[in-house]
Amino acid sequence: MTTGGGADRVPSAALRTAALEQLLVERGLVDPRMVDAFIANYETNVGPLNGAKVVAKAWTDPDYRRRLLAEGTAAIKELGFGGAQGEHIVVVENTPTAHNVVVCTLCSCYPWPVLGLPPSWYKDPAYRARMVREPRTVLAEMGLDLGDDVQITVRDSTSEVRWLVLPERPAGTEHLSEAELVPLITRDAMVGVAKVAAP
């Protein structure tokens, strides 16, 4: 991090952020409590736990699963999730032979209401650039080896449509309840770069 220095040195992003907040607060345009509230919301309320609840319900309630795959936004709203970056959410199902994985090559579009803010690897240029060109290799680098018989569909989020992957329910979890399934379901599986593992 850059500290100190004269006019020829570029201040660090942390300092520039503090400067931006100070300038906007001085002008009466921003209340620091709004910034605090935003951070608290995405650090504690809005994250992949929301998506995990959606997936667990779909795994245990066939009617809900049908609604979720047909009208994702409305079905997700039934559980109370919606809002910014979730105007129109489409849910796609992964199976043993068809695998969906989500990317945004133009920026880092991501379904915030169900997954929270995107993780660092999703925003990384390597992921954004390569997923649409060599997904099997990229997935292998991330720890997911898919056989040649698996058809991969990469979902590039170039509009306001947001994609959520409904992962396969792992074998050996038939006896688990909806609530017991929730902690198994990871963000990575709901983006399509991992599978859900049985406990």
Add this chain to the structure above:
Amino acid sequence: MGGIADLGGTSGWGRVHPPRADEPVFAEPWQGRATALTILAIRLSGRNIDAFRYALDRLDRAAYLDQGYFGRWLNAAEMMLVEGAVLAPGELDARARALSDGHVENPGEPARPDPSAPAWPAAPGSLRTIDAAPAFAVGQRVRAGNGSPAGPTRLPGYVRGHVGIVEAVQPAAVFPDTNALFQGENPQYVYSVRFASHELWGEHADSFAVTVELFENYLEACS
């Protein structure tokens, strides 16, 4: 416009970073504040989300990449606030340097929003209901435009000129290319178009498919 943000299919980035289960939402406190301030800056500068994405696309390579995702958001926020006459050019860095070491520098007269500036369309969200019927149907072959627009666009370079199949008709939405420039919403249908990997990358590519959401203006029918 094929700026720095249009990364699909580009090379030279190295390996991807494997996910970490315990990654914090914000690794450093400034990242959360930069995110919140950028979202606020969209409205404070009289912009919209399409103009924000266009600001990101106009950053130079260093401003886009050097301080990662949160750094590029901060730099786009600054661009929007300067273009929206909320901040004076150079004012942010001057204040940051003053914060760092007490270096005294005249940041110039702070700019103020122009009260006579047009009020930009403020309808919530990007989805719109339109009377027109979709021009293309599920299963239809379509070709993505091959132009190289000078301004904002959400047509990725790697699909331009290529032929795909309409997989789904998505709801009509505000057209980013004009909305980003405050030249009208031009709402239109969006299509999920499925492209085969061999169409995009040639016969030696691995076998897979990519779907891309393309606005009606980007597409033409293809026999």
